[in-house]
Amino acid sequence: MSDAAERWARNPLYVLELPISATRAEIERAGQKWLAMLELDLAAARLYATPLGPRARTPELVREAMAELREPDKRALHELWWLAPEDGPAPAPDDDGSPPDADAALGLDALTAAGWRRGA
Amino acid sequence: MLGAMSERPVYVGIDLGTTNSAVAVFDGETTQVIRNAQGATLTPSVVRIDAKGRVSVGAPARRWLERDADNTKSEFKRLMGTARALSFPASGQSATPPELAAKVLASLRQDVADQLGIMPVTAVISVPALFELPQSAATAEAAKLAGFERVELLQEPIASALAAGWSAREGDGRWLVYDLGGGTFDASLLETHEGFLRVVGHDGDNFLGGRDFDWAVVDWAIAEIAREHGVAIRRDEPAHARAVSLLKHAAEEAKVALSRTDEVVLSFAGPLELPGQVAIEPELAIDRATLERCIAPLVERTLDVSRRLLRSHDTEPEQLARIVFVGGPTVTPLLRQRVAEALHAPIAEGLDPMTLVAQGAAIYAATSALDARPAGPLVRRGVRLWLQFPAVSSDLTPHVVGRALAGDNTALPRRVALARDDGGWHSGWLELDGERAFATMVELLPRRANAFAISADDGAGNDVPVDPRSITIVQGLTINDPPLSRTIGVALASDRVQAYFERGTPLPARRSFTHTTIESVAKGSSDSVLKIPIVQGEHDHAHLCRLVGTLEIPGSAIARSLPAGSDVELTIELDRGGRLAARALVPTLDQSFEHVAQLLVPAADPEVLAASLGTLRRRVDDLRAEAFRRGMPQLISALERAESDLGEIARDLGAAQGGNDDAGQRARRNLLEVDAALDDLEQAKQWPELEQRAVRTMTWAGNQVAQLGTEREQALFEEIAGGVDRARRDRDVRELQRQLRLASQLGETAWYRDPDTWPMLFEDAASHLDSATDLPKAQALVREGKDARTRNDLAALRRVTEKLWKLLPHDPEARRQGFDSGVR
Incomplete structure (x- = not known):
C-alpha cells in the first residue's frame, strides 16, 4: 500500500468517525472521547473503519486529526477526499495485503504530489 | 476568590521574563497573582551571589546591579540554551543560565508556598513564541533544578490570549495580541470560535522594543541640549557613557510620568559631565505631543508588522474583536491610543499587561490538568475508578469515560452514576460493559467549576464505594494542544530541508521518514561519523535555518560497515513542551541510535559574526546598485530597513567584542533574520x-x-x-x-x-x-x-x-x- 493510500486512510473524519457536516464542537468532543478511551485502553477505541479496511487508532492520530479539522483550509481538503467508509471500494488484497490498484483507482498519487507526508 | 487551597486543585503559571518574572495561581474559576516577600507582583529576574556565597534573588539583588555588576546577573534568559557559564568572582562561583533561572523559579515557588501553604510540584512556564528548541530545553532544565517535578512550556502570546479570553464576555472573533517587550515586538493573531482558542498566525520585529522608545527620547534630549547649550553628546562615544546613562534614566522616568500628566521636566540624578567641558544641568521640559512625535515612527513600525500579519491572514483591521496589550511599554496611554486608532479596533480593558502572561500560564495548567499540589499519602476509599475527563472544557457537554479497576477482594460495581452538585443534572445509572467501562456526556454550567458526585452500586441497589467519589470540570475557553512555533526538519546533503513538523503542528507529535545515506561509514573508525542535522526555521534551505541538534551514527558504534545508499528510518518526537527526541533505525544493521548531540544554541564568536556582517553589507550594496539600475523603488526602501537592522547588529557586535555574550547571541540570531530577509528580497527582485x-x-x-x-x-x-x-x-x-x-x-x-x-x-x-x-x-x-x-x-x-x-x-x-x- 502506498504512502498516499495510507494517508488517505488517515483522513481525520475517518479517525474521529465523524460526518463531513461535523461542527467544531463535535470535532473536539469526539477527539476528547477517543483520547479518553485510548488512555483507558478500551477495545472499542483501538480501530476505525476506512474504505481500505480497518486501521489502528492512536492518540497521535487523534490529536493530529483534531488539529487538521480545526484549520478551515485543511478541513476543506479532507472533505474533498472523504468517501463514506461503506461506499468505498473494497479491493481484494494482493500478496502484501494491499489493494494494488487502489492508488490508481483513487488518484492517490496526487496526495503525495500535493505534499502530503507520511506520519509515524 | 482562592481560599481553602488544599481542598481544591491549584494550578501554577510562571512568566519567566528577561527583566521581570511573575507567578499566578488559578483555582478553576479565578486567577490570583502571587506577591513576593517584598509585596510586589513582579520579581526582577536578577541573581546576586556575594563574597560569602549567599544568594539573593529579585529586588534585593537588583539593588546591587549597578554597584556590583560582576557579582549580580540579569537578562540571563537571553543566554538560555548556550554553553556559557557566568562567573561570580567574589565567591569564586559560576552558574549556567538555567541554574540562575532556577534560582528565580525557586524564589517564585517559595512565594506560592508562603502565600498558600503548598509547595507546588508542577507548573506551566511561558516562553517567547520564537524560542528555539535548545532554549526551551534549558527552561525545562531550570524548572527541574528549582524543584518542579513536572513542567509544561507555553508560548507567551497564547498565555496572554488565554488570560484575556477567560475574562472576556464577548463572543467569537479574531484578536490581536500586541506584545512589546524591552527589546522585541511580537504580534499574534488569535481566534476564538465556539469557546476554542486558535493561533492563526504570528509576526514580529526582533529589532524593536520599549528601550527604543527610551532612546528616541534620549535622542530628542541630546538635540535640545546641543541647541540650547552648544554641547554635543554622542551615544557611541565611550567617554560620554555616564552622561548618556543619566539621560536614559531621565527619559524612562519622563515617559512613565507622561502617562499621567501633560508635561514633565526631565530630572537628572546628577550633572552631565563631558571630558574637557563644563558640567551642565539642563532643564528640559517635554510634553505629550513631543513624546508622541518621538515615538511615532517606532509605533508605526509595530503597526506595519501588525498590518502585515493581518493581511497575510486575510483579516481587515476593522474585523478585530479586540487588541490585547502585553508588556511594560504598552502601559503608555499614547501608544495604546495610537494603536487602537490606527487599527480601528477596541482595546481589551481591565487586563494587567505585566502579569497577563503568568495568569494565562496558570489557566493553561488547568487545561493540562497539572494540579500543583504534592500527592498526599495513598488512602483507598473504595474500588478505584480510572477516569478520563477534561479538567477544563469549552464544550458544554464533554465526555467522562471511566473504568473500574479490580482490587483485592472488593466487589466490583455493576453501575455508576454522576450527579452535578447543584442538582440540575443526573446521568442516571450507567451499566459497566465487559471491560468494566462506561462513557457518558455530562452537562456543564457555563463559566464555572462544575463538581460531579460519583456513586456506584452492584446492580441490586447496594452501594459500592468508589474512589474518587467526585470530579470537577471547569467550563471555559480552552486551547488543547499547543502549536509548534517553528518548523522542525532534517537538513539534507543537498542543503534542502525535509520538514518533519510544520509550524503550527499540535504537540505532542511524532513523525518518521526514511532517508538514504550518501557515504559509507567504516566500522570502528573514529573519524567516520554519519551526521543527521536537525534544524528549525521556515526556509527551504538548511543554511538559513538554525541547527538545533545533530543525531550521529559513529563508526565506533556500528556492528558492521554501512555502505552508501543505506536506508535510515528517522523518527523525531516532540513533547507538549516542545522538547525533542530523535531515533535513527538502520534496518541493514538492525541497530538504532538515539544520541542527539549539541542541543545548544551555537556559540556567537564575534569574529565569525563580524565576517557575516561584512558579507551581508556587501550583499545589501550589490542589491541596492541593482535596484537603482533597474528602477525598483520598493526594493530600495526594503533595503534601507535591512541596512538599519545591520546597524543595530553592528552595535550588538561591538558589545559582543567587549565580552557581552547576550549581545553576541542577539547579533547571531538577527544576522540570520537579515540573511533570510535578503533572500526574500532577492526572490522578490526575480518576480x-x-x-x-x-x-x-x-x-x-x-x-x-x-x-x-x-x-x-x-x-x-x-x-x-x-x-x-x-x-x-x-x-x-x-x-x-x-x-x-x-x-x-x-x-x-x-x-x-x-x-x-x-x-x-x-x-x-x-x-x-x-x-x-x-x-x-x-x-x-x-x-x-x-x-x-x-x-x-x-x-x-x-x-x-x-x-x-x-x-x-x-x-x-x-x-x-x-x-x-x-x-x-
Whole structure:
C-alpha cells in the first residue's frame, strides 16, 4: 500500500468517525472521547473503519486529526477526499495485503504530489 | 476568590521574563497573582551571589546591579540554551543560565508556598513564541533544578490570549495580541470560535522594543541640549557613557510620568559631565505631543508588522474583536491610543499587561490538568475508578469515560452514576460493559467549576464505594494542544530541508521518514561519523535555518560497515513542551541510535559574526546598485530597513567584542533574520521571472494532468491553480513557489503514467553511471533496468531508476551548507 493510500486512510473524519457536516464542537468532543478511551485502553477505541479496511487508532492520530479539522483550509481538503467508509471500494488484497490498484483507482498519487507526508 | 487551597486543585503559571518574572495561581474559576516577600507582583529576574556565597534573588539583588555588576546577573534568559557559564568572582562561583533561572523559579515557588501553604510540584512556564528548541530545553532544565517535578512550556502570546479570553464576555472573533517587550515586538493573531482558542498566525520585529522608545527620547534630549547649550553628546562615544546613562534614566522616568500628566521636566540624578567641558544641568521640559512625535515612527513600525500579519491572514483591521496589550511599554496611554486608532479596533480593558502572561500560564495548567499540589499519602476509599475527563472544557457537554479497576477482594460495581452538585443534572445509572467501562456526556454550567458526585452500586441497589467519589470540570475557553512555533526538519546533503513538523503542528507529535545515506561509514573508525542535522526555521534551505541538534551514527558504534545508499528510518518526537527526541533505525544493521548531540544554541564568536556582517553589507550594496539600475523603488526602501537592522547588529557586535555574550547571541540570531530577509528580497527582485515560470509550470502541469491525471488529480489541480492566482495577486514569493512546487509534483505524478517517461528517465540516470557513489551497485542496477526495459516492465524500471538516483553524487558545497548532512 502506498504512502498516499495510507494517508488517505488517515483522513481525520475517518479517525474521529465523524460526518463531513461535523461542527467544531463535535470535532473536539469526539477527539476528547477517543483520547479518553485510548488512555483507558478500551477495545472499542483501538480501530476505525476506512474504505481500505480497518486501521489502528492512536492518540497521535487523534490529536493530529483534531488539529487538521480545526484549520478551515485543511478541513476543506479532507472533505474533498472523504468517501463514506461503506461506499468505498473494497479491493481484494494482493500478496502484501494491499489493494494494488487502489492508488490508481483513487488518484492517490496526487496526495503525495500535493505534499502530503507520511506520519509515524 | 482562592481560599481553602488544599481542598481544591491549584494550578501554577510562571512568566519567566528577561527583566521581570511573575507567578499566578488559578483555582478553576479565578486567577490570583502571587506577591513576593517584598509585596510586589513582579520579581526582577536578577541573581546576586556575594563574597560569602549567599544568594539573593529579585529586588534585593537588583539593588546591587549597578554597584556590583560582576557579582549580580540579569537578562540571563537571553543566554538560555548556550554553553556559557557566568562567573561570580567574589565567591569564586559560576552558574549556567538555567541554574540562575532556577534560582528565580525557586524564589517564585517559595512565594506560592508562603502565600498558600503548598509547595507546588508542577507548573506551566511561558516562553517567547520564537524560542528555539535548545532554549526551551534549558527552561525545562531550570524548572527541574528549582524543584518542579513536572513542567509544561507555553508560548507567551497564547498565555496572554488565554488570560484575556477567560475574562472576556464577548463572543467569537479574531484578536490581536500586541506584545512589546524591552527589546522585541511580537504580534499574534488569535481566534476564538465556539469557546476554542486558535493561533492563526504570528509576526514580529526582533529589532524593536520599549528601550527604543527610551532612546528616541534620549535622542530628542541630546538635540535640545546641543541647541540650547552648544554641547554635543554622542551615544557611541565611550567617554560620554555616564552622561548618556543619566539621560536614559531621565527619559524612562519622563515617559512613565507622561502617562499621567501633560508635561514633565526631565530630572537628572546628577550633572552631565563631558571630558574637557563644563558640567551642565539642563532643564528640559517635554510634553505629550513631543513624546508622541518621538515615538511615532517606532509605533508605526509595530503597526506595519501588525498590518502585515493581518493581511497575510486575510483579516481587515476593522474585523478585530479586540487588541490585547502585553508588556511594560504598552502601559503608555499614547501608544495604546495610537494603536487602537490606527487599527480601528477596541482595546481589551481591565487586563494587567505585566502579569497577563503568568495568569494565562496558570489557566493553561488547568487545561493540562497539572494540579500543583504534592500527592498526599495513598488512602483507598473504595474500588478505584480510572477516569478520563477534561479538567477544563469549552464544550458544554464533554465526555467522562471511566473504568473500574479490580482490587483485592472488593466487589466490583455493576453501575455508576454522576450527579452535578447543584442538582440540575443526573446521568442516571450507567451499566459497566465487559471491560468494566462506561462513557457518558455530562452537562456543564457555563463559566464555572462544575463538581460531579460519583456513586456506584452492584446492580441490586447496594452501594459500592468508589474512589474518587467526585470530579470537577471547569467550563471555559480552552486551547488543547499547543502549536509548534517553528518548523522542525532534517537538513539534507543537498542543503534542502525535509520538514518533519510544520509550524503550527499540535504537540505532542511524532513523525518518521526514511532517508538514504550518501557515504559509507567504516566500522570502528573514529573519524567516520554519519551526521543527521536537525534544524528549525521556515526556509527551504538548511543554511538559513538554525541547527538545533545533530543525531550521529559513529563508526565506533556500528556492528558492521554501512555502505552508501543505506536506508535510515528517522523518527523525531516532540513533547507538549516542545522538547525533542530523535531515533535513527538502520534496518541493514538492525541497530538504532538515539544520541542527539549539541542541543545548544551555537556559540556567537564575534569574529565569525563580524565576517557575516561584512558579507551581508556587501550583499545589501550589490542589491541596492541593482535596484537603482533597474528602477525598483520598493526594493530600495526594503533595503534601507535591512541596512538599519545591520546597524543595530553592528552595535550588538561591538558589545559582543567587549565580552557581552547576550549581545553576541542577539547579533547571531538577527544576522540570520537579515540573511533570510535578503533572500526574500532577492526572490522578490526575480518576480517577473517567477511569473513567467508560473505560466510555464502551470501550462505544462495542466496539460499532463488533463491528459493523464485522474479526476481527483484534476480537481486538486484546480485547487492549486486557485492558490497560484492568490499568491500572484498578493505578490507572495514564498507562497507562489510553494504552489508551483505542488503543481510540478502533480504534473510529474501524471507524467509518470506516460509509458515513455520511465525509459527516458532510466537512460538519463544510467548516463551518469561513472559518477555513482557505489559503482558495482549502480552497474547491477543498470543491468536490471535494461532487462526491465526489454520486458517492458515499467513498474520495475521505475524502481530501478529511483534506486539509481540515490547513488548519484551530491554537491559538496551544498552539503557543507547543509551542516555536513550525511543523508538525502
